[in-house]
């Protein structure tokens with residue numbers, strides 16, 4: 001029979017990590033250690049230190065002729081720091097141009113002492129790990145680092161769930177976001193353990209003092225929240241100044257707001273060029289859309305904010321062909337022929353239809369008894385087409401039961417109801433992390449209710465559905481359109 005994991009949001013977008021085995025739900029047991037001295041923009045930074053750091057940063061940009069077009073400047077804004085228009089700017093206007101020599105990327109790693117220590121480039125390190133190490137070693141160099149003014153304005157933390165305390169994580173008890181957060185931290189921990197053993201401990205001169213897991217997690221969080229999503233793999237880069245641009249849910253344009261162009265003599269020097277996607281008035285902040293496809297859980301994990309837009313409410317259903325299923329081999333074969341596997345993940349969005357492959361896969365999982373004839377090799381090429389429509393009353397009833405039971409048990413794992421969440425969210429002055437927790441846990445529950453409603457409605461329609469045998473008789477011309485059997489003798 002079908003096995004249904006319902007708490008699992010796979011780590012599908014982690015840099016260079018294959019779709020991981022789904023993490024198990026558990027709360028961290030050890031309190032996280034306090035942050036070490038390495039980190040920039042102190043948590044307790046005063047307005048005065050931010051102003052000084054910003055002034056230094058602006059001077060640093062000017063010394064590299066960045067932002068000298070007088071269009072935008074970095075400033076303190078409600079989201080931390082941001083980019084503010086120095087004059088009215090029309091949609092599509094370039095608002096920041098940053099030459100490659102300022103980026104922190106694989107080439108910067110290769111040119112640095114770290115690159116040499118790792119045997120050129122990242123020395124086989126994952127690109128994000130190499131750039132994270134560059135970031136940490138440059139922070140350790142303090143004022144000697146060529147990026148020092150940039151490093152000084154980086155936040156010490158965001159509200160990403162990877163930085164939440166144990167107590168804060170209790171607010172997302174039962175959610176997929178919690179299990180993903182735990183899984184991501186485990187992944188970062190394992191990368192840290194190997195880089196610690198292979199690079200950090202062997203190059204004490206480059207990493208004076210110790211680098212802790214919290215330092216490494218900070219670097220991961222910085223990359224995760226600041227790298228433009230399309231700059232993946234070897235292209236991964238921190239782009240100072242451009243990375244100050246904040247996200248607005250009001251910007252819904254699909255196209256990218258940036259590009260990499262050739263600039264300078266013969267257009268040889270790559271330049272990161274950011275455009276404003278909308279008209280902006282002087283003194284207003286420039287915003288872009290970070291990613292229209294990210295769910296609230298992904299926004300919370302990557303950036304530390306959520307939106308109230310229901311299309312961001314999502315739940316990943318994980319379905320699995322059980323190894324104890326007597327038809328395991330046949331079912332797996334059929335799934336693989338249709339580009340699915342033993343385990344399949346389906347992202348379900350609030351108020352939207354189920355992904356097209358989900359019902360056939362569910363029907364496949366639930367095949368048993370007299371329906372098993374459809375698994376025979378004879379049907380192999382046509383079986384998926386048959387599974388796109390109801391197979392038999394028993395099978396259709398089973399898929400409804402499996403899904404409704406799973407929704408019920410997932411819903412029971414949350415410690416609040418949707419009504420309680422909605423009431424809480426109306427309170428004034430909620431802390432940002434609590435706002436995120438309420439948004440995500442309410443959103444997940446709404447999607448689970450939406451899934452339950454789809455299968456509840458289906459259950460009520462079981463008698464009126466057309467099943468495989470009837471379709472087959474119709475195809476053979478043995479049943480009329482009104483369902484009556486056609487007799488030769490009549």
Ligand SMILES: C[S@@+](CC[C@H](N)C(=O)[O-])C[C@H]1O[C@@H](n2cnc3c(N)ncnc32)[C@H](O)[C@@H]1O
Nearest residue numbers: 079080081158225226243244245246247303305
């Ligand atoms: C690319 S950085 C932008 C610069 C950042 N505000 C800073 O102070 O350095 C992304 C981070 O900015 C913050 N941010 C961006 N857009 C936001 C929004 N709409 N609401 C809340 N925080 C936002 C989040 O902390 C996010 O992780």
